[in-house]
Amino acid sequence: MEEGIGMPPQSLFDAMDVYIGERAANGTFVDGGGLYGTEDAVNFVVRQGEVTRVDGPYAEGKEVVGGWSLLQYDSLEEAVADQREFAELHAKHWPEATVVATMRQISEAPDMETPGA
Template sequence: MRYMMLIRLDSSTAPAEVPDDAMMEAIGKVIEDMTKAGALLDTAGLHPIAEATRISLSGGKLTVLDGPFTESKEVVGGYFLLQAKSKAEAVEWSSRFLEAHGPDWEVDVEIRQLDEPA
């Protein structure tokens, strides 16, 4: 089963400074472990919400709006695509990833199973 882990941050509570070397090393270790276990299919961080573009469809009309989006408090900051035997395994990997951030960060991960082709 494949799972998408959407990494969500609250832009109003995220530390202003860049992550320190210890945190990056801890996150790197989790990513290395995911890779060695054959669980990690893909991962990436996302550019800031200020660089985003939203496209909406309402009443048959498309609207294209470039960021920044001032109403955005919680944003998706990155993702992982995992191959896991179960949802419990995806939860375990997500938990390890979050724990690597330490006590100064408030981060959520939303885990969603991907529909597999028929």
Template sequence: MRFLSIVRIDENSGLQPSPKLMADMGTLMEELTREGKLINTAGLMPTAEGTRIRLSGGKLSVVDGPFTEAKEVIGGYALLETASREEALEITKRFLRVHGDEWNVECEVRQLMTHGETCG
């Protein structure tokens, strides 16, 4: 089963990852990759460097960032391969715990549809 753990952050918090956080995260990612549970992960550039493209009523609109109306934004993701939803949730909890007390981070965990599946 594959799951996408979507990392939501407050881009305006001013917090920067400490060397300890980066080292601890690197250790966790190496372990999960070695175990075949972490397929891919990445952080995203700030919304100031992003663009939103929207289709509404058959018309496309393009808006360049930053997107000041959003308190929380997607800051990164992890693509996981696990035996169960519970395992994906536990891995995500481990990821969040690495951040310590000073960070406010939220992850949304969603299973990827397999070929032929539909929503609902």
């Protein structure tokens, strides 16, 4: 999401309340929330074995993560369709904003091979 474009319209908050409520009721929505802007953010950068702290705001930042959610679906197809609906809510209720809704799967620990097997 673009930073510094203001608050989303109330209609988007209302639509998201319905969207999240439906998914919470059917067990799809596990957790989620909104995030503040980068004005108070703290990044820790690891570069060549050294850790550096960089405090916000970040003048070079054009896009920020505005929120997150953890949802569980029975299939990839169901997840893709539902996330499209999420993006369409933003297009309908906040068309002047550029929003990138990224869907990623949770990585589970790789299977450990038994030594010598």
